[in-house]
Amino acid sequence: MMKGTILVNAYADMPSLTEQASRLKEEFTKAGAKVSVVKNDDYSALCAKRGLLTKDYGDFVVYLDKDKYLARILEKTGIRLFNRAAAIETCDDKMITHVALSGVVPMPETLPAPLCYTNNAVIKPEEADKVISVLGLPVVVKESFGSRGKGVYLARTKEELLSLMNVLKGKPVLYQKFVEESAGRDMRIIVIGGKCFAAMERRSDADFRSNIDLGGKGYAVTPPDEYVALAEKAATALGLDYCGVDLLYGKDGPLLAEVNSNAFFREAERVTGRNVARAYVARVLDVISSKNVREGL
Ligand SMILES: Nc1ncnc2c1ncn2[C@@H]1O[C@H](COP(=O)(O)OP(=O)(O)O)[C@@H](O)[C@H]1O
Ligand SMILES: [Mg+2]
Structure with a gap:
């Protein structure tokens, strides 16, 4: 029997995460695999001296977290992570995602804010002018590490931009x-094993951000070929087994906003009627069993 682990964050107790883990566990059980849910604060998992695992994580880990340290430690022991550590790290940082995908898929023009290491710095009005001269107004400001719409802002005027720049200066933006x-x-496309599996449009009347957590609603859509191709290309380029790709409706076609390595699938399952958890589980078991065949296990 195949055995594995679903890894979750020790400090995140949102129902959406608990539900994500339990839906996956349910589908693993149906598929005849045994998985346990483990948190990332289990120090007993690590033998500090040798840097090796003393805990048996099984044949695979479905890594529903972004804790890059434990991800790297686990991978170093040879266990296969879904998604892989490097792919999770790339997606966690929106600017790194942008760099990784530039020249690969179309995206809105994007500038990294110069990293600032001191809280005493004052951002001058000319800095805002520089951004506006390239990107115009209104302009989107995003924390590089953010999710569920929380770190995404719209500056309508130079003053708004400058004040955001000053508030956010200690963070990568x-x-x-x-x-x-x-x-x-926007359009959320779930890609599993490099193939589009489910798609929904998300709409909000109240905000320019269409995130479900901020009141956006999902609607099933049949995505145009161009949208499917873009999402699959991005997922493949980043080496993701599973992800949710957010696409914007540009006037000349789709533009990639971001890639979520740990996309929640509840709304997509509800809206599209597609069993995302089962497909993700099938992908994991496929990869692991073909790996075992190759390695003669
Ligand atoms: N450049 C943009 N232009 C217009 N809307 C955007 C842009 N970038 C993001 N959005 C909107 O904001 C939402 C959140 O942005 P996103 O980059 O997906 O960050 P998050 O990780 O917080 O979901 C998107 O789903 C989309 O509705
Ligand atoms: Mg998003």
């Missing part, structure tokens, strides 16, 4: 062209 045609809506 990017500036991005506002895709006006897409305000309040």
Whole structure:
């Protein structure tokens, strides 16, 4: 019997995460695999002296977290992570994702804010002018590490931009062209094993951000070929087994906003009727069993 681990964060107790883990566990059990849910604060898992695992994580880990340290330690022991540690790290940082995908898929024009290591720095009005001269107004400001719409802002004026720049200066941030045609809506495509598995449009009447957590609603859609191709290309380029790709409706076609290595699938399952958890589980078991065959296990 195949055995594995679902890894979750010790400090995150949102129902969406608990539900994600339990849906996957349910589908693993149906597929005849045994998995346990483990948190990333289990120090007993590590033997500090040798840096080796003393805990048996099984044949694979479905890593529903972004803790890059434990991810790397686990991979170093030879266990296969879903997603792989490098892919999770790339997706966690929106600017790194942008660099990794530039020249690969179309994205809105994006500038990284120069990293600032001191809280005493004052951002001058000329800095805002520089950003506006390239990206115009309004302009999107994003914390490079953020999710569920929380770290995404729209600056409508130079003053708003400058004040955001000053508030956020201690954090990695990017500036991005506002895709006006897409305000309040985007397309979320779930890609599993490099293939589009489910797609929904998300719409919000209240906000330019269409995230479900901020009141956006999901609607099943049949994505145009161009959208499918873009999402699959991004997922493959980043080496993701599973992800949710957020696409904006640009006037000349889709533009990639970000890639979520740990995308919650509840809304996508509800809206599309597709069994995302089962497909993800099938992908994991396929990869592991073909690996075992190759290695003669
Ligand atoms: N450049 C943009 N132009 C217009 N809307 C955007 C842009 N970038 C993001 N959005 C909107 O904001 C939402 C959140 O942005 P996203 O980059 O996906 O960050 P998060 O990780 O917080 O979901 C997107 O789903 C989309 O609705
Ligand atoms: Mg998003």
